[in-house]
Amino acid sequence: MRKGAGRDFHMDDYASKTPTSKVLYNRAKRVLPAGVSYGVRYFEPYPFFTAKAKGSKLWDVDGNEYVDFWLGHTALILGHSPREVVKAVEKQLENGTLYGTSHEFEIALAEQVVKMVPSAEMIRFTNSGTEANMYATRLARAFAGRDKIAKFEGGWHGGYDALHIGVKQPFGLPESAGLTHGALQDTILLPFNDLEGVEKKLKSENPASVVIEPVLGAGGVVPAEKGFLEGLRELCDRNDILLIFDEVITGFRLAPGGGQEYFGVKPDITVLGKILGGGFPIGAFCGSKKIMERVDAIAFKRPQYAFHGGTFSGNPITMVAGLTTLKMLEDGRVTRRLNRLGEKIQERLQQIFDKRDVDVQVTGVGSLFNVHFTKEKIRDALAVFRADKKKQFEFNSRMIAKGIFFLPTHCLALSRAHSKEDIDKLFRETEAYVNRFDRA
Numbered sequence: 001m002r003k004g005a006g007r008d009f010h011m012d013d014y015a016s017k018t019p020t021s022k023v024l025y026n027r028a029k030r031v032l033p034a035g036v037s038y039g040v041r042y043f044e045p046y047p048f049f050t051a052k053a054k055g056s057k058l059w060d061v062d063g064n065e066y067v068d069f070w071l072g073h074t075a076l077i078l079g080h081s082p083r084e085v086v087k088a089v090e091k092q093l094e095n096g097t098l099y100g101t102s103h104e105f106e107i108a109l110a111e112q113v114v115k116m117v118p119s120a121e122m123i124r125f126t127n128s129g130t131e132a133n134m135y136a137t138r139l140a141r142a143f144a145g146r147d148k149i150a151k152f153e154g155g156w157h158g159g160y161d162a163l164h165i166g167v168k169q170p171f172g173l174p175e176s177a178g179l180t181h182g183a184l185q186d187t188i189l190l191p192f193n194d195l196e197g198v199e200k201k202l203k204s205e206n207p208a209s210v211v212i213e214p215v216l217g218a219g220g221v222v223p224a225e226k227g228f229l230e231g232l233r234e235l236c237d238r239n240d241i242l243l244i245f246d247e248v249i250t251g252f253r254l255a256p257g258g259g260q261e262y263f264g265v266k267p268d269i270t271v272l273g274k275i276l277g278g279g280f281p282i283g284a285f286c287g288s289k290k291i292m293e294r295v296d297a298i299a300f301k302r303p304q305y306a307f308h309g310g311t312f313s314g315n316p317i318t319m320v321a322g323l324t325t326l327k328m329l330e331d332g333r334v335t336r337r338l339n340r341l342g343e344k345i346q347e348r349l350q351q352i353f354d355k356r357d358v359d360v361q362v363t364g365v366g367s368l369f370n371v372h373f374t375k376e377k378i379r380d381a382l383a384v385f386r387a388d389k390k391k392q393f394e395f396n397s398r399m400i401a402k403g404i405f406f407l408p409t410h411c412l413a414l415s416r417a418h419s420k421e422d423i424d425k426l427f428r429e430t431e432a433y434v435n436r437f438d439r440a
């Protein structure tokens with residue numbers, strides 16, 4: 001990278017445009033730790049506060065407009081408040097927000113998932129991806145009759161103790177205070193995109209399950225390489241280990257049937273979330289009838305039965321929003337178009353950086369991508385951590401100050417609502433950012 005990177009930093013620009021957000025942030029800090037409801041939403045000098053969202057845009061409390069590539073943690077594949085979902089939810093609001101009883105929409109959404117996701121025969125709904133991963137892990141342990149579980153370095157599956165391990169470098173340091181020794185000891189870490197390394201660990205540890213994101217999401221948008229998921233499937237079969245795909249991000253995004261359809265590999269259990277809720281809180285775990293039946297308290301008694309439940313599980317608002325969304329994704333037209341567009345964007349962004357000799361690797365698959373400031377080819381989360389985070393943050397901050405939002409160091413995602421103008425703006429501002437290296 002040429003000299004001069006880091007000059008011309010757009011923090012002042014951001015601060016002068018967002019005075020009301022600053023006031024709100026100071027107010028928030030008094031009652032919300034770090035002033036936010038989720039640590040990842042904080043960025044320096046303070047996050048802007050959103051007043052309104054529609055389609056591909058966010059507007060903050062000072063009236064600034066942002067093209068949104070973060071999309072509610074990638075959940076909003078149809079954009080903010082798509083009219084079809086709003087209409088369906090408005091109707092449901094009149095008929096009740098929470099029943100606490102069985103109802104037809106939970107069956108309809110379950111049937112829709114079974115129709116779309118290749119490995120799903122039965123499903124249970126939760127309220128978040130974290131919760132779904134927690135129940136999927138418990139189910140896998142119950143089914144296999146073993147305690148140990150395995151996950152990948154840099155894999156993010158939410159804040160559940162057993163999976164909140166080995167997310168960030170250094171992987172050996174606990175991710176959070178309060179994790180028990182039991183949780184730390186029972187979870188084995190595996191190297192991503194390294195089948196030999198995985199094989200060695202699985203042989204010596206014999207876990208109940210291996211959970212993997214087909215594309216590392218929070219770990220940098222790093223796809224599984226050709227043959228890796230197939231090899232992992234084979235290893236799991238050979239060693240009687242349950243393979244869990246965490247498709248909280250990839251589900252219904254890479255293809256109507258998610259990463260398993262896109263990569264052509266079927267897991268035993270799939271964890272879903274985000275897009276499935278149509279903009280409302282959700283998570284889910286699904287799999288074959290034989291595995292999922294362990295959650296059936298009539299068919300299985302203690303200690304064979306694996307518990308799942310929750311006050312808001314299968315609530316009618318989320319079910320209706322999710323069903324409306326999945327029906328719009330079912331024929332694959334939206335996902336195919338977004339994948340094609342995403343691949344073109346990745347190519348173009350890489351060209352913009354290459355043209356000015358800025359050391360950047362654009363990683364991604366289809367409508368999900370990220371920008372890493374490094375020369376090194378990225379195959380795993382370790383390479384992502386070795387990239388220059390300061391430069392990445394500067395790039396992200398400049399984009400935010402110029403009205404393009406994605407959460408610093410996190411991925412960009414596309415939605416049906418993004419227009420040609422939105423994408424052109426991303427290119428234009430990336431070019432403007434890169435051109436400043438010439439002025440050094």
Ligand SMILES: Cc1ncc(COP(=O)(O)O)c(C=O)c1O
Pocket residue numbers: 073127128129130131133156157158159213217218246247248249273274282283
């Ligand atoms: C792959 C993956 N799994 C699980 C989760 C946790 O989901 P939630 O934030 O809904 O608890 C996330 C959230 O970003 C995720 O990306």
